Amino acid sequence: MYLTKRFSFEAAHNLMNYKGKCANLHGHSYVLEVTVLGEPTQNGMIIDFYDVKKIVEENVILKLDHKYLNDIIEQSSAERISLWIWNALHNELPALYEIKLFETEDSWVTFRGPNAP
Numbered sequence: 388m389y390l391t392k393r394f395s396f397e398a399a400h401n402l403m404n405y406k407g408k409c410a411n412l413h414g415h416s417y418v419l420e421v422t423v424l425g426e427p428t429q430n431g432m433i434i435d436f437y438d439v440k441k442i443v444e445e446n447v448i449l450k451l452d453h454k455y456l457n458d459i460i461e462q463s464s465a466e467r468i469s470l471w472i473w474n475a476l477h478n479e480l481p482a483l484y485e486i487k488l489f490e491t492e493d494s495w496v497t498f499r500g501p502n503a504p
């Protein structure tokens with residue numbers, strides 16, 4: 388089974404060596420979906436939604452929300468941010484299967500890292 392929890396955060400960035408709107412300083416309301424893969428254990432759960440919330444808030448949301456992403460992630464495209472988020476989570480959340488990062492409602496990146504179960 389797959390279990391997913393959705394988060395959101397606001398952050399600013401500008402892309403370097405890029406000709407387009409994202410070259411200028413601006414912000415996005417990012418939406419992040421974190422999916423884990425597993426079988427329900429005796430308590431009927433793969434993992435408690437609350438535990439996913441706690442891990443993602445501590446390791447991702449607190450670090451990126453209302454931040455200037457260029458200070459944290461080089462060339463902070465949705466792809467690079469996804470990779471950063473994966474690296475920030477996979478040790479804390481061994482059942483991590485996939486993340487989706489929405490830069491806008493209709494534009495997103497799906498990432499499954501090499502350590503995906």
Ligand SMILES: [Zn+2]
Pocket residue numbers: 400409413414415
């Ligand atoms: Zn942008």
